[in-house]
Amino acid sequence: MLRCVTLAALLAAATLPAAAQMPRPFTAQTLRGELVVTQPPEVLLNRQPARLAPGARIRGADNLLLMSGAVTGQRLLVHYTLDLSGHVLNVWVLTPAELARQPWPATPEQAATWAFDPSSQTWSKP
Numbered sequence: 001m002l003r004c005v006t007l008a009a010l011l012a013a014a015t016l017p018a019a020a021q022m023p024r025p026f027t028a029q030t031l032r033g034e035l036v037v038t039q040p041p042e043v044l045l046n047r048q049p050a051r052l053a054p055g056a057r058i059r060g061a062d063n064l065l066l067m068s069g070a071v072t073g074q075r076l077l078v079h080y081t082l083d084l085s086g087h088v089l090n091v092w093v094l095t096p097a098e099l100a101r102q103p104w105p106a107t108p109e110q111a112a113t114w115a116f117d118p119s120s121q122t123w124s125k126p
Helices: 001-019 096-100 108-113
Strands: 031-039 041-046 049-060 075-082 088-093 115-117 120-126
Touching: none
Parallel strands: 049 088
Antiparallel strands: 031 041, 031 075, 041 049, 075 088, 115 120
16 A cells, blocks of 8 residues: 555656646737736836736746735746736746747737737747
8 A cells, every 4th residue: 555655656746847847828819028016916017007907817937826926026028918907817927938939929919910820839920
């Protein structure tokens, strides 16, 4: 019995690094920008005043949740989505691999005119 528990624990631990390295799937509504949390829920998004939505989630490069107060004053390169009111709803701090994916739209107008391939997570300009 102890061997089974030990084996199960080892297998679970071995899969954690693999799960942490899985690419994060982004949608066609996901935009790229620079986020600075000034005084939560107030933020600067692409140097413009914005506000975090109620229930907003900020995920670090490791995909773990970050509290907005923990990143106050830091300049973060992110992917983000907006809610129907225009508030920032989801934020993902970019990894170097995600940052290397070019081009990525920075405005809703760009996202509306560019083509998104969800399987390869790439955008193409018209």
